[in-house]
Amino acid sequence: MIRLEKVVKEYGGPLARVRGERVRALDGVTLHVPPGAAVGLVGPNGAGKSTLIRLLLGYLNPTAGGVQVGGMLPRDYAERRGVAYVPDRVSLPPAWTVRGALQAFSALGEVERPTERIQRIIRKLGLTEVAGRRVAALSKGNLQRLAIAQALLGDRKVMVMDEGTDGLDPEWVARVREMLAEWRRADPERVLVFASHDLDEVERVADQAVILSNGRVREVVDLRGGAGPVPAYRLEVEGTASARRVPEAFPGALPLRGDGHTFRVEAGGARDLTRRLGALIQAGAVVRSVAPDAGGLRDRYHRLAHRVEEAPKSEGAPRVPDAALADVDGGEEGA
Known part of the structure; x- marks a missing residue:
């Protein structure tokens, strides 16, 4: 359409x-x-x-x-x-x-x-x-x-x-x-x-x-489909020392907004999750909880915003907020 x-x-x-x-x-x-x-x-x-x-x-x-x-x-x-x-x-x-x-x-x-x-x-x-x-x-x-x-x-x-x-x-x-x-x-x-x-x-x-x-x-x-191809989980650990160990067991772990002890992590199924959690615990981390992450829009939005903020700014035409566009649109040809 x-x-x-x-x-x-x-x-x-x-x-x-x-x-x-x-x-x-x-x-x-x-x-x-x-x-x-x-x-x-x-x-x-x-x-x-x-x-x-x-x-x-x-x-x-x-x-x-x-x-x-x-x-x-x-x-x-x-x-x-x-x-x-x-x-x-x-x-x-x-x-x-x-x-x-x-x-x-x-x-x-x-x-x-x-x-x-x-x-x-x-x-x-x-x-x-x-x-x-x-x-x-x-x-x-x-x-x-x-x-x-x-x-x-x-x-x-x-x-x-x-x-x-x-x-x-x-x-x-x-x-x-x-x-x-x-x-x-x-x-x-x-x-x-x-x-x-x-x-x-x-x-x-x-x-x-x-x-x-x-x-x-x-x-x-x-928003109406099921889970993505790679299962995601919400992992919470105890203390700063444990939090530092999470990326070693779960590369790409994304800190969620809060106290810095909660992460969104991915694993290739239950066996892979068990293996990674075992490695995390062996490294001395204390795991408080782990649960499937529904991948809600709010989390996806904030994760994406975090990535965009960290990405290098691309060169090109400057931008202004949409609210100001009406003030600069007078000379656009064909509009």
Whole structure:
């Protein structure tokens, strides 16, 4: 359904290129999202998440590489089929009412039976009491629910969310999660792509998590599959002396954040694990516990961040946080 092939996105016009001042937000991103998938985009600020979303919506064109949605250019797909979109910043005319905003979106999206749909979606998003209220008077949570409501109005195959639950309390985050699951069940080919800093929520909603850093896909984590080909374990030892022995028995052992006595280690099955633990104990280490490591997204994310921080910085175009890109994009050709 969605394909990105070696996508590069740089900001700045021809003059910036001559001066070497172009900003590279995406650096050779390849990503395939099949029909029916839910993909979470995670990464630090400036990783390229919002730029990737703008490319999917057709708001921007890539500097190099290709982007397709449903076999079409993103802008063509959006114009012909429509895309449900929840932005990271909700900006609506302040004089509009909640009901008036949904009526406007229904007209723009050529929604069938708009009155019936609007009434149903107002109830679903808990907006009945504020349906006649102006946008300027809405709380942040109500404004965010209005944004989600307009995204659910049309019968779309693709939904894109950029921090779509930001500003919602835990109860409404859970309810929106249920709505997204219901939306996907209604059509097994529907695709959900969303960016979020909430790793726990990504694990609950997504089938895969795409970890972005410095404009590159660093890892794609399968959140619905089983364990990886090499079993991993969480090993805790007693004291600093024992901790120093762990890498000798388990090369590549990764310290987990905490007191420095807990590690993620790998072993080729139970026999190999027993052998390595025996060597560790013989070397004088005291083992407090060992258990299978589920390889949760949070641990994978922090391990990857640790590796990226230690890696030498590559040369090339400078980067700025995504929040600043709008300020430097004015000269981009073809965007």
